[in-house]
Amino acid sequence: MGAIVAIVGRPNVGKSTFFNRLIQRREAIVDAVSGVTRDRHYGKTDWNGREFSVIDTGGYVVGSDDIFEKEIDKQVELAIDEADAIIFMVDVESGVTGMDEDVAKLLRRVDKPVFLAINKVDNGQREADAVEFYSLGLGEYYTLSSINGGGTGELLDALVKVL
Numbered sequence: 001m002g003a004i005v006a007i008v009g010r011p012n013v014g015k016s017t018f019f020n021r022l023i024q025r026r027e028a029i030v031d032a033v034s035g036v037t038r039d040r041h042y043g044k045t046d047w048n049g050r051e052f053s054v055i056d057t058g059g060y061v062v063g064s065d066d067i068f069e070k071e072i073d074k075q076v077e078l079a080i081d082e083a084d085a086i087i088f089m090v091d092v093e094s095g096v097t098g099m100d101e102d103v104a105k106l107l108r109r110v111d112k113p114v115f116l117a118i119n120k121v122d123n124g125q126r127e128a129d130a131v132e133f134y135s136l137g138l139g140e141y142y143t144l145s146s147i148n149g150g151g152t153g154e155l156l157d158a159l160v161k162v163l
């Protein structure tokens with residue numbers, strides 16, 4: 001059983017886009033467990049010769065905002081239990097949201113490496129906009145464009161160092 005990295009964050013920030021980029025040409029395994037953990041996708045990847053498994057979390061229950069929030073918290077807690085390192089993804093297009101702040105609150109208490117990944121940083125202006133995420137209290141961050149691959153190398157270099 002190798003190292004496990006979980007990608008968490010609210011819907012639409014680009015978790016699955018990044019996950020698919022990581023596991024390109026490799027097989028994603030859809031978790032057989034249904035219910036709360038449905039839509040957790042597992043994949044294998046490697047960086048600089050270091051192999052690890054990646055979990056793409058999702059499968060949020062739509063219905064009420066309350067359940068929605070709880071489901072995200074559950075995914076984060078599962079990730080905290082299961083993973084050796086966590087990528088917390090946020091979206092520079094929307095900026096800091098209340099849901100991001102809730103997830104950050106859970107992650108600030110975690111005793112595992114947490115990588116704040118600001119996605120959709122497709123250009124230089126967005127690089128400047130990313131500074132607002134310091135307010136999450138998680139320290140340094142990595143900027144990414146999951147669509148074009150920008151920033152991926154820096155994040156993965158740092159990630160494999162802690163695995």
Ligand code: GDP
Binds near residue numbers: 011120
């Ligand atoms: P998830 O719900 O967090 O898994 O998010 P998805 O991966 O499904 O992406 C949500 C939307 O954001 C999709 O329309 C993606 O094409 C878009 N998206 C993902 N990454 C990027 C990015 O780096 N830049 C931009 N501009 N859009 C992105």
Ligand code: MG
Binds near residue numbers: 058
């Ligand atoms: Mg997704």
